[in-house]
Amino acid sequence: MNINKIHQVILEEPKYRFQQINRALFEEYISSWEEASALPRVLREKLEQECPITIQAEALKQGRTEKALITLEDGEAVETVLIRGKDKRNTVCVSSQIGCAMNCAFCATGQAGFCRNLTSYEIVEQVVFWQRHLKKDQEKVDNIVFMGMGEPFNNYVEFIKSVKFLNNPETLNIGARRISVSTVGVLDGIKRIAGEKLQINLAISLHASNDSIRQALIPSAGKYKISDILRSTDDYIKRTGRRVMFEYMLIKDINDSDKNANELAVLMRKPLYMVNLIPYNTTGNKYKASSRERIEEFKKILEEKRVAVTVRHSSGQDISAACGQLKGDRIKK
Numbered sequence: 001m002n003i004n005k006i007h008q009v010i011l012e013e014p015k016y017r018f019q020q021i022n023r024a025l026f027e028e029y030i031s032s033w034e035e036a037s038a039l040p041r042v043l044r045e046k047l048e049q050e051c052p053i054t055i056q057a058e059a060l061k062q063g064r065t066e067k068a069l070i071t072l073e074d075g076e077a078v079e080t081v082l083i084r085g086k087d088k089r090n091t092v093c094v095s096s097q098i099g100c101a102m103n104c105a106f107c108a109t110g111q112a113g114f115c116r117n118l119t120s121y122e123i124v125e126q127v128v129f130w131q132r133h134l135k136k137d138q139e140k141v142d143n144i145v146f147m148g149m150g151e152p153f154n155n156y157v158e159f160i161k162s163v164k165f166l167n168n169p170e171t172l173n174i175g176a177r178r179i180s181v182s183t184v185g186v187l188d189g190i191k192r193i194a195g196e197k198l199q200i201n202l203a204i205s206l207h208a209s210n211d212s213i214r215q216a217l218i219p220s221a222g223k224y225k226i227s228d229i230l231r232s233t234d235d236y237i238k239r240t241g242r243r244v245m246f247e248y249m250l251i252k253d254i255n256d257s258d259k260n261a262n263e264l265a266v267l268m269r270k271p272l273y274m275v276n277l278i279p280y281n282t283t284g285n286k287y288k289a290s291s292r293e294r295i296e297e298f299k300k301i302l303e304e305k306r307v308a309v310t311v312r313h314s315s316g317q318d319i320s321a322a323c324g325q326l327k328g329d330r331i332k333k
């Protein structure tokens, strides 16, 4: 689906066509122009010929988690995940880049290297794909998390354009408070997002209680020290008054000891800081997941120190729903 091309085709059309098209694509979630009954037949045919809106994708389902690999115009593929909540609330996890340059040691995307940035419309298309899919059950996308492949703040311009498009009442109309972005800690991005007049949620992948562990897991940590990240976070909180979630993935014998928990508690005991413990999704032989009991003990230490902490329920391991895994599996074949 090429939204730029669609806009070109209707450039000469009366202005209200633009609204009709927005409604058809982002409210009714049509899958072919034929369904756009508000448009004259000649225009429908022209659009069908010049900019078809089919989204080419391979989908996999495991319980409440579904994953799709969408093929883009240049033949590259991008992953996106749908998590269907028990309460009928649906969360979509989108990718912001094809591959990732951050090279995190535990991450399947990081291991595959960087290919290219996604355009804002390629990000939006992932959400449209799931909206069309959910339409069959008369459901819709409620939440969006930028936690797929890539580092959103390394593709800031397209990332923020996509957020504004998703949020726009004329298009997808998804509330900013229902959109979350996760960053490895790109300081410039944290600063920029603090200045946006948007109430989206910020999450930071900390994954370590000190710089030496972080450096071993995240090569870019050399550039982004924990103290610098926390300073930028405090600045963000001062400017926005919004809470910040710190993601902490627990890897056996790497970052899950009592000492690590105590060290983390010192950093995290601040108003508007929240810690989200994430069970590690094994992607290779290098690291192992911490046991459930260890995660609970780790959580307890944080709670005793009055840190706001939750554990993320991990779903979708069976369909390789951790970042970059589906694409990795497919390439290996």
Ligand code: SAH
Binding pocket: 106, 107, 108, 146, 147, 148, 149, 150, 151, 152, 182, 183, 184, 185, 204, 205, 247, 249, 278, 279, 280, 281, 282, 283, 322, 323
């Ligand atoms: N570049 C962004 C988004 C990455 S994916 C960031 O770093 O935050 C979103 C989250 O999934 C990040 O916290 C990332 O560290 C985490 N993640 C990556 N691989 C994982 C794995 N195998 N198991 C659990 N979490 C993983």
